[in-house]
Amino acid sequence: MSAQTPIPFSEPPYLCGLPSPYYTPSHLKWQKACRAFLEEHFLPYAMDWEREETVPAHVFQTFAKHNMLIPNLPAPLPVQWLKKLGIHDILGAVKVEEWDYLHTGIYIDEMARSGLAGPSGSLTVGMAFGVPPLIKFGSPELQSRFLPDLLTGKKRACIAITEPTAGSDVANISTTATKSSDGQSYIVSGTKKWITNGIWSDYACMAVRTGSPDSGPAGLSLLVVPLKNHPGVTMRRLKPSGQITAGTTFINLDDVHVPVSNLIGTEGLGMKYIMMNFNHERLTMAVGATRQARIALSAAFEYCLTREAFGKSLIEQPVVRHRLAKAGAELESMSAWVEQFLYQMVHLPPKEADTRLGGLTALAKAKAGLVLNECAQCAVLLFGGNGFTTTGQGEIAERIYREVMGMRIPGGSEDVLLDLAVRQLVRNYQRHTEKIMERPRGGAKL
Incomplete structure (x- = not known):
């Protein structure tokens, strides 16, 4: 090329x-x-x-x-x-x-x-x-x-939200942070799972339950929790099917003492902070997945230009061109949407962006996973046996296809985000129309 x-x-x-x-x-x-x-x-x-x-x-x-x-x-x-x-x-x-x-x-x-x-x-x-x-x-x-x-990179941190029994259902987090008798510390106990970068991190920005077990999202807070070599903390790496080098980690917390001054913001507002943080996370995941889809599809395209079967190159086969076209249309549509999102983030005030784009960001992340799946699957099929092998010509296609679920599940699993997107769009619409309905007669036109 x-x-x-x-x-x-x-x-x-x-x-x-x-x-x-x-x-x-x-x-x-x-x-x-x-x-x-x-x-x-x-x-x-x-x-x-x-x-x-x-x-x-x-x-x-x-x-x-x-x-x-x-x-x-x-x-x-x-x-x-x-x-x-x-x-x-x-x-x-x-x-x-x-x-x-x-x-x-x-x-x-x-x-x-x-x-x-x-x-x-x-x-x-x-x-x-x-x-x-x-x-x-x-x-x-x-x-x-x-x-x-x-x-400055002298220390490392991770985000620690997910637990063995609380993934996309953030409100169900059960890791507890109970104040000590002297009120100077939180005593943190529980487990965190699938924590990217955790194994190398000095600290975690961790979601904990400071309220009662039945307090739901209103009982969540964020704490800076020390990890490396801190008493009561044990960590071990997990090996997912893809993204192995990202350092996915299981963290166990057994009566870990954390200063009360390590509370981020206000106690009980953790759910709000987490949701706002998710917007940045999901948008960046959508951008990265779109480029991964490009790598997969263009690798397959290049292969089809030179690979011969049945007396001619693969690119001369109508069925191959059809498959590339379908995946390419999905890819370029997603790419255009991502650029539009980034532009909107530049020109909207942060608070307005969180409100108006939150649901759409969830939808973009979910759609990016679907597009990555389409392009990676297309690449594997066109590489044929080479795309089913962990080394050689089709290694990149095989690797990317293995990582598809790492896009469709973390950061909010696909089905949850599809539902979340529509619920937030409805909420924004109702909030806006209620304001319209409250206007006095003879007010501004709709």
Whole structure:
């Protein structure tokens, strides 16, 4: 494949020379700098790391040294904190105060060009999902204790919500945080499961039940819980079918003492904080899955151009072209929707974005999983036996197809999100129409 003529479906339209209303010179400059960095430090090694099931620790430090963990945070970035820590730009390409969600989308898209979610997830998930609640809801005192080391990569954090019996049903969390007799500590007991990056994390932004067992979502809070070598905490890695290098972890907490001052925000508002955090998580997952779908489909397209069967190349077979076309239409539709989302995130105030886009973000994440499934399955079928083998020509297709469920289940399982999306859309509609109904007669037109 030449740099001037990319394989069909291998790049988003704006990187194929087609006009786009979204990307400014700042975005284009960032894309080039980001790709150059990743092609030097990350992409050539990602498949080997996935085979070895671990990304070397020095890679995280390389990313931290070059401020390449910061792009995982929600936009706008915490500029005041970053500048206080001497972080003024990312790779010399974008000033931190100019960063927006389209820059974020470019970063996630470029990180996913390996086609694998595990190697990138091993570096990014903690910063992307574990640190933002501290930035958004933590007190100045709490931020001053934890953010300097977390933002510079000296320490690592994870998000710890899911439990063996509480996945998408967040309100059913049973890990308890009971205040000690002197009122100075929470005593945390319970288990967390499928916690990405947990095994390497110094701290967890953890959902705990501070209310009664039957208090439901109103009884949830968020705590910064120490993990590594902390009394009462034991951790072990889990091995999922895909994304192995991301460090999926089981955490057991047995009377773990956590200072009351480690409470994030207000006790009892944990459910609200978690839901707001999910919006960023689901959007970033949708962006990454869309690029994975590109990698799978374009790999199959390239294979079909050269592979011969029945006396001609696969691409000359109408049934093959039909399969590529169906998957390609799904992919490009999803890609356009993701770009639209990123643009809306840039131009809507954060509070309005949370309200108006929350349900749609859930829907986008669910749809991205379906599109990834379509493109990965298409690739495996067109690679044939090579796509059913863990090594060789079709290895990338086999690997991506193995990771599909890692997109369709974590971050809110598909069926739950499809239902959530419609419920939130209905709620927004009813809220809006109630306001209309309350207007005095003779008011503004509908």
